Amino acid sequence: MPRVIHTVAEWRALRASHRAAGLTVGFVPTMGALHAGHASLFHAARRDCAVVLASVFVNPTQFDEPHDFEKYPRTLASDTALMGDAGVDVIFAPSVAEMYPNGTRYTVTESELSRELCGAHRPGHFSGMLTVVLKLLQMADADRAYFGEKDYQQLELVRGLGTAFFLPTEIVGCPTIRDPDGLALSSRNARLSSTERALAPQFHHALVTAPTPDDARAQLAAAGFAVDYIEDRPHRRIGAVRLGPTRLIDNVPR
Ligand code: PAF
Numbered sequence: 001m002p003r004v005i006h007t008v009a010e011w012r013a014l015r016a017s018h019r020a021a022g023l024t025v026g027f028v029p030t031m032g033a034l035h036a037g038h039a040s041l042f043h044a045a046r047r048d049c050a051v052v053l054a055s056v057f058v059n060p061t062q063f064d065e066p067h068d069f070e071k072y073p074r075t076l077a078s079d080t081a082l083m084g085d086a087g088v089d090v091i092f093a094p095s096v097a098e099m100y101p102n103g104t105r106y107t108v109t110e111s112e113l114s115r116e117l118c119g120a121h122r123p124g125h126f127s128g129m130l131t132v133v134l135k136l137l138q139m140a141d142a143d144r145a146y147f148g149e150k151d152y153q154q155l156e157l158v159r160g161l162g163t164a165f166f167l168p169t170e171i172v173g174c175p176t177i178r179d180p181d182g183l184a185l186s187s188r189n190a191r192l193s194s195t196e197r198a199l200a201p202q203f204h205h206a207l208v209t210a211p212t213p214d215d216a217r218a219q220l221a222a223a224g225f226a227v228d229y230i231e232d233r234p235h236r237r238i239g240a241v242r243l244g245p246t247r248l249i250d251n252v253p254r
Contacts, residue, residue, distance in 0.1 A: 023050035027142035033187035042086035061128030196243040
């Protein structure tokens with residue numbers, strides 16, 4: 001089973017011994033509620049690196065709705081079992097005080113991409129995400145860090161963060177894992193009712209098959225989705241929709 005640690009100091013001591021032994025470290029940041037999509041990131045890190053570190057931290061500053069933070073699933077026992085099976089060596093599960101030693105006095109702001117797409121619908125979300133990712137990358141001091149392409153805007157922003165702050169860790173993007181009917185795996189899928197779950201794959205289908213974003217929006221609205229946005233960006237069609245209270249995001253190459 002992976003070793004579970006809760007403090008930066010514990011990881012720093014382990015990291016020093018890895019460095020002395022010349023071992024490469026792969027890092028996978030998560031908020032827990034793990035599924036096969038996360039497992040694919042752990043497997044990629046396991047394939048590339050001698051030591052695999054994963055973090056489980058439900059980051060309060062990236063939730064734009066407080067009740068979403070409160071009801072976010074905390075499932076460390078089953079997450080630990082999944083990480084053990086996927087070859088994770090060390091789990092970093094810090095408290096909020098450990099991650100925010102001087103509260104939220106210091107934050108990261110990005111002024112362009114973070115305000116578009118999901119950023120236009122979730123004020124503050126990307127600032128919170130970038131802030132905690134910078135903290136986690138600094139803490140982990142890893143050779144490589146792994147992020148899913150399902151959160152495509154997040155991945156692009158994290159790549160930009162690495163460039164802006166000269167971070168030495170290589171950012172590795174990993175393909176989206178889907179259910180056989182096309183729905184991208186997400187911890188939010190568990191919140192869908194059976195009717196919503198039956199409808200949900202139409203989102204991916206529309207992204208892939210609609211000739212234009214307008215056509216995709218019209219198809220999905222007619223099927224009962226509330227569409228936040230669907231846009232074509234260089235090489236990607238990217239979108240976010242709501243089914244009842246559940247927000248789904250996805251993107252496909254184009
Ligand atoms: O993608 C996520 O789960 C989170 O945004 C991340 C990268 C772990 C930061 O909290």
